[in-house]
Amino acid sequence: MRNLFLFLSRQYFFFMFIAFEAIALIILVNNNVYQRSVFVSSANNMAGNLYTFSSDLTDYFNLKTINKQLADENAILYSLSKSSFIKTIQQNFIYEDTMYRLQYRYIDAKVINNTVTKRNNYIMLNKGYKQGVAKDMAVVSPEGIVGTVKEVSENFATVLSVLHSESKVSAKIKRLGYIGTLSWAGSDYRTGLLKDIPFHIQVKPGDTIITSGYSYTFPEGVMIGRVKSVNSNPGENFFTINISFSADYNKLGYVFIINNLMQKEQMNLEKLTQKNDKGTN
Amino acid sequence: MTRVLINFTIQFILLVLAQVLILNHINFGGYVNPYLYVIFVLSLPFDTPKWALLTLAFLLGLSVDIFSGVMGLHTAATVFMAFCRPGVLRFVSTKDLTIKGGSPSIQQLGFNWFFSYSFILVLIHHLLYFYLEVFHFSGFFYTLFRVILSLIFTLIFIFIFQYIFHPSKRKA
The missing domain is CATH 2.40.10.340 (Rod shape-determining protein MreC, domain 1)
Incomplete structure (x- = not known):
């Protein structure tokens, strides 16, 4: 036992290092990024x-x-305001409809x-x-x-x-209406990746990419960016499209947070649908 | 002794603030970020007890982490770097430096000595930092590219810092 203590005290630098490093790694793994993504x-x-x-x-x-x-x-x-519109049809209607x-x-x-x-x-x-x-x-x-x-x-x-490895946004090519998934490759903050666009679609550089609205967070039609280059990898059925983002993420000043008031209803409906699906199988 | 303590406490706080408020926002070409705060571990006196070395490195890393968003990342890298410091000191110098007193600086030991000393330690720190951040080895060479770019900028900042805060009159 005494020898053990002697050994420990002689090598304390090493053991202290192991202890500190272990603490740091535990904090890292427990708090962060891929593992739990808590911030x-x-x-x-x-x-x-x-x-x-x-x-x-x-x-x-x-x-x-x-x-x-x-x-x-x-x-x-x-x-867009009411005063900039002129009424051209002389019929009465109620503007604030329950519709x-x-x-x-x-x-x-x-x-x-x-x-x-x-x-x-x-x-x-x-x-x-x-x-x-x-x-x-x-x-x-x-x-x-x-x-x-x-x-x-x-x-x-x-x-x-959007510049996160776990960020996935449903995106749409505005001109053609096809849906893909937007992610980020991690290299350049000006360039994003659009995947899942099949080969038969005629994408051209310069095409506008917007959000699809096929999610419960983003409304349809929010600007994402423009197509920079279209690449095809052999052995895959989908294009890998590089996009230049329209927003400069290095210079963000003021932003809007969008609250989808019907998100809960949409999510509940989806949950219900999936549950019924399982029941029939 | 107390003067040295106060000196290093102030340096600690200033380095953390400079790192968090200014340097973390410097993005050369969208790729690199200089990590100047490691100079604190580099320039601790030769006769710093080893337990103090590790504890200070741990606290330093933790302070930077709290403000950088990813907990534990800087801490792990900085503690490892502090652990390597005694070995690197022995590796780069022929004489026993602990007897001499003072702390590692260009003025005391010359440019070449300080360069190889800081190069090895900062490389260790950056390698660990960037690979822990990515957390896997896919894109190995891309991460290595980022390590090297950041290493260059960190070293430039370290040398600027050395020349500003340790004017070379002591040499004479």
Whole structure:
């Protein structure tokens, strides 16, 4: 026994190293990325407040471009407002009909931390459950798709960016209407991958890619990007299409969180359908 | 002694803040990110007890991790680097440095010595960091490419830091 202690004390550097390294790896495996993809640790308020402070400072440098974006968006919204339309048919109808119900509600938020160089990138926003943000809501910027909400704390939310190995978004080629899956290869933050588009479809560089609406998070028609190059691998039946993203993820300033008010209903219906399916088999 | 302690505490805090608030946002070409904070482990005095070396490396890594979003990643890499430090010190220098006092710096031991010392340790740190981040070996060479690019930028930052904070008048 004494020899054992002697041995331990002589080699304490090595054993201490093993202990520390084990702690680090346990933390890594338990908290992170592929394994559980939890990001709460950084969504805690201490980190959040520090990032708010730093982004308050750096915001000033982007004011010009953000103003431009807002002005552009205002212009679009004005052109959609009731006063910009002229009534050409002289018939009466009720505008606010019960036929229409709000499906998507928008919450504006500011990006307070963002990375693009990692294999798995996250974005932190300054709105949390106090402001009505919940898990699995869609996040878009004025220029295009950004990601989905991963974790929410009181005043902050973390977003699983499109630039993440687990990010999968149902996308559509606008001109042709075919559906594929958008992911990210991990190399360049400006380029995404569109898969599952079969060979017989005539995709051309420059084609617009938008969200398909075949998910419970993203509304249909959110801009994703444009086709950059179309590649075909021998032995596969599908194209691998490179896309240049329309949003510049390195310069995100303000984004919108989209709350799909009918998400619950849609998901329940799907669950019910699947359950009945199993019953008949 | 207390002066050294205060000095290193301030350095610790400043390095973590600089890493988290500034350097983590520097993305040269969308690929690389310099990790300057490792200079803290590099420049600890020669006579630092080994337990203190590991504990400080652990705390340093953990502090950077808390603000970087991926818990444990920097910690694992930094602790391993600290573990390698005594061995690397013995490997790159012919004399026993612990007797001499002071800490590793360009001014004390020359550019060549400091370069090979920091090159080996930062390479160890970056290899572990990037491969742990990706967590598998597919795309091995792409990750290696990122390691090398980041290594170059980290070393540039380390040398700039050395020349700014340790003016070379002590040599005379």
